[in-house]
Amino acid sequence: MMIDDETLIAFLDGELDEAEMERIAVAIDADPALTDRLERLQLSDQAVRETYQPIAEEAVPDHLIAAVRQADRDTAPDSETVLPFQRPTGDRPSRPAWQAYGAIAASLVIGVLIGSRFGLTEPAPLHFEGDRLLAGGVLATALDRQAAGAVGEGDTHVQLSFATDAGGYCRAFQQGGTAGLACREDGRWVVELTAPVPAGSNGPIRTASTALPTILLEAVDARIAGETLDAEAEAAAIENGWSGDPD
């Protein structure tokens, strides 16, 4: 039986209907020349697959991941209205080594001292209560009231807001070189994660449109129900105190 190469290759790819697959299988069994052709094709197919497969197993270069995060932020409709997030004034290191909660707390306190009406009496922006890290002070105020995309008191910037599968709310925030994820629980903001923001594809001036760390976006993705809140839904959530909880 004559079987053309297109059919033979479609057979190899499992792209024929059941009856046709069966017919070709029988023909191959009965014809050594056909078996030989099939084996040769299989051999070269396998060589091609094995040549390229390792590429998909390599670590993806950082700059390609950054291209997804970064280009996306750059084309966000509000990116032009976002204020510089941290000006290179020289009186603070532009990229401190944020290693501990103490560092972010200190930085937030600087924000309080610069722009606050409350001075030193303002509660700490981060504090432990039992085994949970809670937002307080300017951070809690920003999480309570600030729309995503705006820069508020203490340079705290809320990047995005979303509802969780459990019916609660979480918000991703950024302050200088540190980003974090806070989720609403019992009328308070529990800070579930903080992570350093990837070093600057934006140059020396950090803007609010800086890409969020991968680990944080993964955490968002693990919790999010549907899409991020749009401006309207977010405004409603702010109005309702993030759960309808009158706190």
Added chain:
Amino acid sequence: MGKRSARLENEMIEYLPRMRRFARSLSRDAADADDLVQLTVERALTRLDQWQDGTRLDSWMYRIMKNAWIDETRRRQRQGRHLAPPEAGESVGAEDPDFDKRIRAMSVERAMATLPDDQRIAVGLVLVEGLSYKEASNVLDVPMGTLTSRLARGRKALEAQLNPDSVEAGHDD
């Protein structure tokens, strides 16, 4: 209409290993291949409004990459530049300690580079990326028959080059 979200970004990042693999099946040069991936990501993000939510993001990205590759090959041809320098030392799996594998990978790359673009793209999508014929013909926006014909011609040419003792080989090295 597609829109930006953390989930979409993550999905895109999830596809990057495959996009890199496909790019490498198109371009022998590793740096060119990653440039192609970057271009694809940038175009995808600026044209997100053209992506229909609910359709496959990976298929759409493959299509963008295919178009970007064809644009790039035409541009270079106009400039009289070669795409894959034949003396290029880098090879897929060059870090592999297995010498035979390395030699074979180099043969595969060389053979792929001899295919016309349309055949190489069809082989890349189906054989390397594992797309079904239907998915691949969607990506390329060509009838199924066109895809299977390109695929068959490409696969036969590869077979002839990779099994040089083949009785069907049109030409030997």
